Amino acid sequence: MGRGKTVSFLRGKRVRATKLNASGAPLVGDSSVVVSKGFITIGMTTNTEDGEAISQTNANGESCILETAVSTYTGVGVEVEFCGVDFSLFEMITGQEAVLDDNDVVVGITESTDVDLGAVNFALEMWLGATTDSAPSAGSQGQFGYVLLPRLGGGVISDISVENGAINFTLTGMSTKNGAAWGAGPYKVDLTGGVPSTLRRPMKANDHRRIMIVEVAPPAVYSGATPLLDSTDPAVTSLTTTPTGLSVLIAPTPAGTDPMWYDFGDGQWDYAATGTYTHEYDAAGTYVITGYRGSSSVTKSVVVTA
Amino acid sequence: MSIAPKLADGESFVAGRSTRQARELIEAAEAAGIDASRIVTVSHGYVVPSELVEVEADEAEAEQDEETADEFDPSEATVAEVKAYLDGADDTERERVLAAEETGKNRSGVLSYTSEESK
Numbered sequence: 001m002g003r004g005k006t007v008s009f010l011r012g013k014r015v016r017a018t019k020l021n022a023s024g025a026p027l028v029g030d031s032s033v034v035v036s037k038g039f040i041t042i043g044m045t046t047n048t049e050d051g052e053a054i055s056q057t058n059a060n061g062e063s064c065i066l067e068t069a070v071s072t073y074t075g076v077g078v079e080v081e082f083c084g085v086d087f088s089l090f091e092m093i094t095g096q097e098a099v100l101d102d103n104d105v106v107v108g109i110t111e112s113t114d115v116d117l118g119a120v121n122f123a124l125e126m127w128l129g130a131t132t133d134s135a136p137s138a139g140s141q142g143q144f145g146y147v148l149l150p151r152l153g154g155g156v157i158s159d160i161s162v163e164n165g166a167i168n169f170t171l172t173g174m175s176t177k178n179g180a181a182w183g184a185g186p187y188k189v190d191l192t193g194g195v196p197s198t199l200r201r202p203m204k205a206n207d208h209r210r211i212m213i214v215e216v217a218p219p220a221v222y223s224g225a226t227p228l229l230d231s232t233d234p235a236v237t238s239l240t241t242t243p244t245g246l247s248v249l250i251a252p253t254p255a256g257t258d259p260m261w262y263d264f265g266d267g268q269w270d271y272a273a274t275g276t277y278t279h280e281y282d283a284a285g286t287y288v289i290t291g292y293r294g295s296s297s298v299t300k301s302v303v304v305t306a
Numbered sequence: 307m308s309i310a311p312k313l314a315d316g317e318s319f320v321a322g323r324s325t326r327q328a329r330e331l332i333e334a335a336e337a338a339g340i341d342a343s344r345i346v347t348v349s350h351g352y353v354v355p356s357e358l359v360e361v362e363a364d365e366a367e368a369e370q371d372e373e374t375a376d377e378f379d380p381s382e383a384t385v386a387e388v389k390a391y392l393d394g395a396d397d398t399e400r401e402r403v404l405a406a407e408e409t410g411k412n413r414s415g416v417l418s419y420t421s422e423e424s425k
Contacts, residue, residue, distance in 0.1 A: 030325055103350075104323070247312070255343045257332045259325075272347040273328030278311060280349070 007213050009145040011129040014218035015039055015080070017092050018186070018228065020121035024151045024205075025181035030259070030271045031225035034092055038084020040168060042126060044147075044209075045077040047175065075176035075208045076149060078124065079158075082169050088225035093171050095120035095154045106224055111157065117173070120154025123182055124174075125189070127218035139194030140215035146189060148210045150182035150203045176208040186231060186295065191215040226261060227271050227292075233258040235296035239289060243304050246281045250300075252291055263290040265302075311348050318359040321351040328352065334362055380407040385415040392419055 019032040026032070048071040056065040080093075087109045091098040095115045099108035128145030136143060155174035160167065182203045188196035196216045203210065234254055242249040252260055252275055261271045264279050265287035281287065284306045290299045313319060320331065328345070331352055335342040338361040346353040378395075380388045380403050388407065392400050407416045 249346065251343070257342045257345070259328075270347070270349065273323070273325050274332060274342070274345045274347045274352065276343060276346045278346050278348045278353065280311070 005132045005134050005213055007130050007132045007143075007145065009128045009130050012039060012042060012126060013037065013129060013144065014127040014221070015042065016125045016187075016219055017089055018123045018125075019092055020123055020151060020181075022119070022121065023181050024121060024177070024179045025183075026123065026186045026228055028228050028230045030227045030273065031088065032228035033226045034086060034089040034224070035219045035221050035226070036082075036084065036086050036089055037221055038082050038086060040081040040083050041079075043079040043081075044149075045079075047074045047077055048072060049074050073208075075178075078149065078152060078155070078174040078176075079170060079172040080174075082171070083166065085169055086223070090157065090169075090171065092122055092225065093120070093155050093174065094157060096157075109157075115154070117154035117156070121177075122152055122154075123180075123185075124149045124152055125187075127214075130213060132213060137191055137194065137215055139191055139196075141196075141217040142215065144214050144216075144218060146210075146212050146214040148182070148185075148199075148203070149176050150180035150185075150207060150210075151177045153177050178206045178208075180205055180207060186228060187219070188295070189214055189216050220263075222263070222269055226269065227259065229259060229261070229292060229294055231295040233294035236260065236291055236293040236298050237296075238298055239291050239300040241289065241300055241302040243302060246284065246304050246306060247278055248281070248289075248302055248304060249276070249278045250289060250291065251276045252293060258293055260291055260293045262292070265289050311353060313353065316356050317353050318356045319348075319351055320354055320359070323347070323351055331358070334358060378403060380416060381410040385413055388416045389419055 014035060014037050016033065016035045019027040019029065021027045050071055051069040053069040054065055054067040058064040087098055087106045090109050095117060096112060097110045098106045099110060101107045126147040130143045130145040132143050152174045155171045158170040158172040160169065180203055184198035184202040188198060190197050190200050191214065192200055234256065236252045238253045240251045240253060250262060257275045259271065259273050260275050261269060262277055263269045266281055270277065281304050284304055286301060286303050288299055288301050290297055311319065328347065331345050331354060332342045335345060335358050338358060340355055340358050344355050378391055383391065388403065392403060395403065404417065407413065
């Protein structure tokens with residue numbers, strides 16, 4: 001223990017929810033992650049259990065045994081109020097069934113009493129604005145507050161008021177659980193030796209919340225739920241792009257059929273379960289494509305013509 | 307509006323997308339000795355080498371043939387054998403066997419069979 005930073009946190013910048021499996025570990029899959037900045041408030045309530053005081057007087061009426069009550073920390077309750085509704089996020093947090101349109105795009109949610117909230121598990125990370133009393137480290141992308149709740153149980157959509165004004169939605173009833181298997185996490189949120197890395201100090205099974213300063217920028221926001229890829233898949237080192245008119249064939253190097261997902265640079269993204277993907281742009285132009293495989297990513301600029 | 311992408315010679319389109327379907331296509335390609343990295347994900351499905359579709363069609367046909375081969379063929383049995391078989395068959399199978407008999411040997415002894423006979 002020694003040197004420390006003091007920090008002032010202000011404003012919430014981003015929130016990321018990650019689907020967990022029944023053991024509390026991040027779930028690799030094609031729709032496991034939602035990043036949003038469409039929240040108004042995130043309320044966190046510390047839960048404690050009051051202990052029992054022990055007091056005994058002797059026959060003379062004097063205190064013989066006196067042990068004061070000790071409260072026990074039992075976790076954190078969470079409530080989030082949203083101004084921007086991302087039904088993929090609602091699905092992840094509530095376990096309710098998403099409604100898809102004919103292009104398999106999530107356009108709604110159906111609430112049912114069949115859902116077992118005890119079986120819903122997700123992790124929640126938040127990035128806050130921060131000002132600290134120390135200079136940024138080498139490789140810093142800025143200084144941010146970072147709050148991690150590594151295992152939360154499912155919540156519900158709270159009361160809704162339809163009125164002449166903005167209609168906001170609140171998700172409530174989430175609370176942290178023991179048995180997190182987050183470890184160092186699947187994401188590069190920490191800075192190690194000037195390079196983004198997973199958490200330097202992994203979370204333990206009964207850790208319910210971490211609040212810290214990080215120097216890696218918050219993740220980009222995408223609409224819908226994006227994939228969480230298997231970190232053991234081989235790193236992608238480059239992309240080969242073959243444009244034909246407005247269409248571009250994108251192939252990873254090293255070649256293979258491990259899943260990838262691509263940000264096409266035109267505001268759209270998609271999951272490529274076979275690794276290779278053909279994307280059709282709406283207009284000619286120069287686009288920067290980002291491809292993700294395992295825990296790696298690579299970018300490539302491509303020019304498409306009508 | 308068609309959801310199929312423009313295809314080059316030697317390419318076929320498999321509509322519908324799921325992780326499971328992608329895995330099955332990759333496994334089928336590997337089993338057939340086809341380079342699985344030629345399977346390309348597109349917005350509504352997969353573009354695959356045409357030979358993969360042909361292999362899958364051949365396999366489906368072979369599977370169908372195998373199923374057919376396992377079926378009871380009344381033309382290879384005597385009237386008594388067919389009746390004995392029908393006694394133990396369910397309604398669907400009885401219908402199939404009687405239809406096969408009708409288009410085959412068309413023996414009145416078989417065609418007059420009703421399930422009441424077995425009772």
